[in-house]
Amino acid sequence: MHLLCQAQQAESDFRKVILIMTAIISIGNEILLGRTLNTNLQYLATELAALGLEAEYAITIKDDPREIGKALAYCWENYRIVICTGGLGPTDDDITKSSIAEFFSAPLIHDEAVWEHVQNLFSRRNQPTPQTNRNQALVPQGFEVLRNDMGTAPGLHYSDNSKSFFALPGVPLEMQWLFETHIRQRLRGSYNNKPLVVSNMHTWGISESLLAEKLEHFPWPQEIKHAWLPQTGRVDLRLYGSDEQLIENTRKALMEEIGSYVWAIDAQSPAWQLGQLLRSQGLKLAVVESCTGGLLGDMITEVPGASDYFLGGVVSYANRIKEEVLGVPAEIIESLGAVSEETALAMLSGLQKLSRADLAVSITGIAGPDGGSPEKPVGLVCFAFACKDTKYAKTMIFNGSRVSIRFKAAEYAILELIRLLESRSL
Amino acid sequence: MHLLCQAQQAESDFRKVILIMTAIISIGNEILLGRTLNTNLQYLATELAALGLEAEYAITIKDDPREIGKALAYCWENYRIVICTGGLGPTDDDITKSSIAEFFSAPLIHDEAVWEHVQNLFSRRNQPTPQTNRNQALVPQGFEVLRNDMGTAPGLHYSDNSKSFFALPGVPLEMQWLFETHIRQRLRGSYNNKPLVVSNMHTWGISESLLAEKLEHFPWPQEIKHAWLPQTGRVDLRLYGSDEQLIENTRKALMEEIGSYVWAIDAQSPAWQLGQLLRSQGLKLAVVESCTGGLLGDMITEVPGASDYFLGGVVSYANRIKEEVLGVPAEIIESLGAVSEETALAMLSGLQKLSRADLAVSITGIAGPDGGSPEKPVGLVCFAFACKDTKYAKTMIFNGSRVSIRFKAAEYAILELIRLLESRSL
Numbered sequence: 061m062h063l064l065c066q067a068q069q070a071e072s073d074f075r076k077v078i079l080i081m082t083a084i085i086s087i088g089n090e091i092l093l094g095r096t097l098n099t100n101l102q103y104l105a106t107e108l109a110a111l112g113l114e115a116e117y118a119i120t121i122k123d124d125p126r127e128i129g130k131a132l133a134y135c136w137e138n139y140r141i142v143i144c145t146g147g148l149g150p151t152d153d154d155i156t157k158s159s160i161a162e163f164f165s166a167p168l169i170h171d172e173a174v175w176e177h178v179q180n181l182f183s184r185r186n187q188p189t190p191q192t193n194r195n196q197a198l199v200p201q202g203f204e205v206l207r208n209d210m211g212t213a214p215g216l217h218y219s220d221n222s223k224s225f226f227a228l229p230g231v232p233l234e235m236q237w238l239f240e241t242h243i244r245q246r247l248r249g250s251y252n253n254k255p256l257v258v259s260n261m262h263t264w265g266i267s268e269s270l271l272a273e274k275l276e277h278f279p280w281p282q283e284i285k286h287a288w289l290p291q292t293g294r295v296d297l298r299l300y301g302s303d304e305q306l307i308e309n310t311r312k313a314l315m316e317e318i319g320s321y322v323w324a325i326d327a328q329s330p331a332w333q334l335g336q337l338l339r340s341q342g343l344k345l346a347v348v349e350s351c352t353g354g355l356l357g358d359m360i361t362e363v364p365g366a367s368d369y370f371l372g373g374v375v376s377y378a379n380r381i382k383e384e385v386l387g388v389p390a391e392i393i394e395s396l397g398a399v400s401e402e403t404a405l406a407m408l409s410g411l412q413k414l415s416r417a418d419l420a421v422s423i424t425g426i427a428g429p430d431g432g433s434p435e436k437p438v439g440l441v442c443f444a445f446a447c448k449d450t451k452y453a454k455t456m457i458f459n460g461s462r463v464s465i466r467f468k469a470a471e472y473a474i475l476e477l478i479r480l481l482e483s484r485s486l
Numbered sequence: 487m488h489l490l491c492q493a494q495q496a497e498s499d500f501r502k503v504i505l506i507m508t509a510i511i512s513i514g515n516e517i518l519l520g521r522t523l524n525t526n527l528q529y530l531a532t533e534l535a536a537l538g539l540e541a542e543y544a545i546t547i548k549d550d551p552r553e554i555g556k557a558l559a560y561c562w563e564n565y566r567i568v569i570c571t572g573g574l575g576p577t578d579d580d581i582t583k584s585s586i587a588e589f590f591s592a593p594l595i596h597d598e599a600v601w602e603h604v605q606n607l608f609s610r611r612n613q614p615t616p617q618t619n620r621n622q623a624l625v626p627q628g629f630e631v632l633r634n635d636m637g638t639a640p641g642l643h644y645s646d647n648s649k650s651f652f653a654l655p656g657v658p659l660e661m662q663w664l665f666e667t668h669i670r671q672r673l674r675g676s677y678n679n680k681p682l683v684v685s686n687m688h689t690w691g692i693s694e695s696l697l698a699e700k701l702e703h704f705p706w707p708q709e710i711k712h713a714w715l716p717q718t719g720r721v722d723l724r725l726y727g728s729d730e731q732l733i734e735n736t737r738k739a740l741m742e743e744i745g746s747y748v749w750a751i752d753a754q755s756p757a758w759q760l761g762q763l764l765r766s767q768g769l770k771l772a773v774v775e776s777c778t779g780g781l782l783g784d785m786i787t788e789v790p791g792a793s794d795y796f797l798g799g800v801v802s803y804a805n806r807i808k809e810e811v812l813g814v815p816a817e818i819i820e821s822l823g824a825v826s827e828e829t830a831l832a833m834l835s836g837l838q839k840l841s842r843a844d845l846a847v848s849i850t851g852i853a854g855p856d857g858g859s860p861e862k863p864v865g866l867v868c869f870a871f872a873c874k875d876t877k878y879a880k881t882m883i884f885n886g887s888r889v890s891i892r893f894k895a896a897e898y899a900i901l902e903l904i905r906l907l908e909s910r911s912l
Contacts, residue, residue, distance in 0.1 A: 089713060090713060090715055090724075091527070091528075091531065091544070092531050092540065092541045092542065092543075092544060093531055093532070093535045093540065093541075093684075093726075094527075094528050094529070094530070094531030094532025094533070094534075094535055094541075095532075095715060095724065096528075096715065097523065097524075097525060097528045098523075098524055098527065098528075099523060101517070101520075101524065101546070102517075102520045102522075102523045102524075103520070104520070105517065105518050105519055105520030106519070106520025106521075107520070108520075109519045109520055114518065114519065115518045115519075115520075116518065116548060116553075117518075117545075117546070117547060117553075118517070118518060118545070118546035118547075119543075119544070119545050119546070120527070120543070120544035120545070120546075121543060121544075122542060127542075127543075149694065149714070149716070187693075187696065190695045190696060190698065190699035191699070191702075192695050192698050192699055192702070193695050212695070231716055233886055233890070258519075267613075268575060269616045269618050269619050269638070270613065270616055272616065272618050273616035273617065273618055276617075276618070287515055287516060288575070289516055289521060289522070290575070290657055298516075298521070344804075346807075347780075347801070349780070349783075350798075351787075352784070352787075353780075353783045353784050353786065353787025353788070353792070353796070353798075354773075354775070354779075354780030354781060354782065354783025354784040354786075354787065354801065355780060355783075355784040355787075356780065357775075357779045357780025357781075357783075357784075357801045357803070358778070358779050358780040358781040358783075358784045358892075360779065360780075361777075361778075361779025361780065361781075361803060361853075361892075362779070362888070362889060362892070364854070364855055364856070364888055365856070366779070366803070367803060367804065370779070370803050370804070371803060371804040371806065371807055372776075372779075372800065372801040372802050372803035372804055372807040373800075373801050373807075374798065374799075374800055374801070374811075375773070375780065375783045375798040375799050375800070375801065376798050377783070377787060377792070377793060377796050377797060377798035378770075378793065378796070378797040378798055380797065380841075381772075381797055381798040381799075381840075381841065384840070385800075385840050385841075414807075414810070414811050415806075415807065415811075427787075428790070429790055430790070430791070459659075460659055462788070462790055463788060464659065466784075466787075466788070
C-alpha cells in the first residue's frame with residue numbers, strides 16, 4: 061500500500077496547515093432527487109476555507125427525522141463546527157427544527173420577536189400572514205435566534221464547550237445573508253484559525269497528466285499543498301498553505317517549468333481576466349455570435365464594470381440576420397455554409413463596421429444535437445478574430461453535449477482574445 | 487413532537503413508493519474547498535430517481551484513505567447500491583483506488599486492456615503516454631472494468647449478495663458517459679424497482695406559503711407525495727408517486743385551486759416552454775439586451791432546435807450601439823436615461839425593423855453593483871414587448887446580486903413572453 065502511505069503523509073502535512081474541521085449537513089429531498097443543485101455547500105465551503113476553517117465532511121440527507129438525528133449525532137461528536145442548511149421553510153415538508161430540538165433536548169418555544177418579524181414581512185407586501193408561517197416562530201429553548209432580513213425563517217445558533225452549531229434556511233439568498241450578517245464575524249479567529257492562502261495557476265492547451273509529468277521532479281515545499289483542478293477543456297493548478305511568501309516563491313519556480321501554458325494567475329474567470337487586459341490596454345470589444353446565441357456576451361458582462369470595455373454586438377442566429385444586419389453575402393453562406401471560416405470572417409467584418417470596436421470576435425458553429433454532417437460534425441466551430449490590423453480565422457472541434465460545446469466555444473473565444481492581448485503587451 | 491409524528495407518517499408512506507435505496511459518495515477536496523460545484527450528485531440523483539432507485543444518502547469527503555474507508559464501510563453496510571465518484575485521475579492527489587482495494591480486500595493488479603486503452607488515447611493525440619498514467623491500469627482483483635471511451639480512467643464495478651458498488655471518475659463528461667454506457671442498463675429493473683412518476687406544476691407570481699395556504703384543505707391522496715421547490719423568483723410544486731393516472735387526476739384537481747398561477751406543467755425550463763409555444767404558433771422571436779448582455783439569447787438557444795423560432799438580435803450594451811445600430815434617439819437616452827421604458831420601446835422598434843420578428847422583447851436595466859441612484863436603484867429593469875400589433879413596456883425591481891438580477895430579468899422576459907403567447911392561444 062505504498063500509495064496509501066504517501067497519501068497519509070500528505071494528509072498529515074495538510075493538517076498542519078488547517079486546524080479546525082467543520083461539517084456541513086444539507087437537508088433536502090430535492091437535492092437527493094436531483095432536482096436542486098447543492099450550491100449552498102459550495103458557498104459555505106468557500107467561505108469557510110477563506111476563514112481557515114475547512115469543511116472536512118459534507119452530508120446530504122432527506123427531510124427525515126431519523127436521518128437528521130443520525131447526521132447530527134455523528135457530526136456533533138466528530139466536528140467542532142456543524143452547519144446545517146435547509147428544511148426551515150414554512151410548509152409541511154420541513155421537519156428539521158423538530159429534529160434539532162429533539163437532538164439537543166431543547167423544547168420548541170414560541171419566539172414573539174420572530175413572529176412579529178414574519179407578520180411584518182407579510183404586511184409590507186400587503187398580504188395577510190398565512191397560519192402555516194406560525195411554526196416559523198418556534199425556536200429550540202436556549203438557542204440564539206439569528207434574525208433573517210431576507211425571509212421568514214430565522215437562523216439558529218447553539219454553542220457548547222467551544223463547539224458551535226448553526227441551522228440556516230436552504231434558500232441560497234437567505235442562507236448567504238445570514239452567514240454574512242451573523243456567522244462570519246462569530247467564526248473569524250474564534251478557533252485560532254489562520255486564514256488559508258490560496259493561489260491558482262490557470263493553464264490552457266495541455267492535459268493534466270502531461271503537466272504532472274513536467275513537474276515530476278519539482279521540489280515541492282512540504283508546507284505547500286497542491287491540487288489539480290480539471291475545468292471544462294483546461295486545467296488549474298492550485299497551491300495552498302498559510303505562508304504567502306512561500307506560495308509566491310513556489311509559483312515563480314513553477315512558472316519556469318510550465319509558464320508557457322499559464323494564461324493567468326488567480327483570475328476570477330477567463331472573462332474577468334479578459335476584462336483586466338482590455339481595461340489596461342484601453343480597448344473596446346464587440347462580439348457576434350451564432351451557435352452560442354448570446355453566451356459569450358453573457359460571460360463577458362457577468363463581470364461587474366464590463367461597460368468600461370464591452371460595446372455589445374449581434375446575435376446572428378438565423379441566416380437572415382447574418383445577411384441583413386451584418387451584410388454577410390448570401391453566396392458565401394450558400395456555397396460554403398453558415399458554418400465556415402469565410403462566413404465567420406464576413407460576420408466579423410459586418411460587426412466591425414457596425415460597432416467600430418478595437419477588438420472583435422465572431423463565432424459560428426454546430427452545437428448539436430442535430431445539424432452535423434460527415435464533413436462538418438456536431439462540435440465544429442469557426443471563429444474569426446480581429447485586433448486593430450490583425451485578422452484571422454480558426455476552426456475547432458469540441459466534444460460533449462450541446463451545453464458543453466457552446467460553453468467550450470465561448471470560453472475558447474475568450475482565451476484566444478486573452479492570448480491576443482497578452483502577445484500585444486509583450 | 488406532533489410534527490415529528492406527521493413526518494414519520496409521511497416518510498413511511500413515501501417508502502411504499504420507493505423501494506431501493508442508494509448511497510452516493512463524492513470524493514474531492516475541491517468540493518469541500520468550495521472550488522467545484524458537485525454537479526455529479528445532481529446528475530446521478532436525477533438518473534437514479536428516473537429508474538425508481540432514489541438516492542437516500544450522499545456524502546462528500548476528502549481524498550483521504552481514512553475518510554474513504556469510513557464512508558465505504560457505512561454505505562456498503564446500509565445501502566444496496568453504492569456509487570462513488572471522483573479520485574480516479576492520473577495524478578498524485580488520487581488515492582481512491584487504493585482505498586477501495588483495501589476496503590474490499592482486493593489487491594490492485596495491472597490490467598493490460600486498460601493500459602492499451604490509455605496508450606491509444608495518447609497516441610491518437612500524437613503524444614507520448616506519461617508514466618503517471620500507468621497507475622490508471624491498476625484495478626482491484628475481482629472487479630469488473632467499465633471501459634471509458636471519454637478518458638483514461640476506467641469505471642469499476644463490484645457486486646456481491648445482490649449489492650452493487652460502482653466507482654467512477656469525477657470528470658462530469660466521463661462520469662456521465664460511463665453511467666449511460668454501462669450502469670443504467672445494469673440497474674434497470676434489477677432490483678424490482680418501479681420507475682418513479684414525477685410531475686412538476688410551475689407557478690409564478692405567488693409565494694410558497696400563500697400557495698400552501700390555498701391548498702391547506704386539499705385532499706391529498708395518500709399515495710402521492712408532494713414538495714415545494716422554490717426557484718429563483720418563483721415556486722414549483724412537484725408531485726411524485728408510482729401511479730401515473732392518480733398523479734394526473736391530482737394535478738387536475740390542483741389546477742382548480744391554483745391554476746391561475748401555473749405557467750406550465752412539466753416544462754424542462756421557461757425557455758423550453760417558450761420554444762414549444764413559438765413553434766406551435768409558427769412565430770419568430772428576436773431579442774435586444776442591454777444589462778443581461780446576451781443571457782436571454784443564451785437561455786433561449788440552450789434549447790435544442792431553437793433555430794426553428796429564434797432569429798437572434800442585438801446586444802446593445804453601450805449607448806453607441808443603442809443609437810447607431812438600433813436608432814434609439816440620443817435625446818431619449820440623454821433626457822430619460824438608458825434605463826427607461828422609452829429607451830426600451832425605442833430599442834424594441836429598432837430591433838423590429840432589423841429583424842422583422844413576430845415577437846420581440848427588449849431589456850435595459852441596472853444590474854449593479856454600481857450605477858444605481860435613489861430614483862433608479864440597482865435592480866431596476868425596463869422591458870418592452872411586442873407581439874404583432876400589441877406593444878407595451880414594463881418596469882420591475884429585482885433584488886439580489888448582479889448575477890441574480892440578470893438571471894431574474896432574463897427569466898422574467900421569458901415568462902412574460904409565455905403569458906403573452908398563452909393569452910393569444912386562448
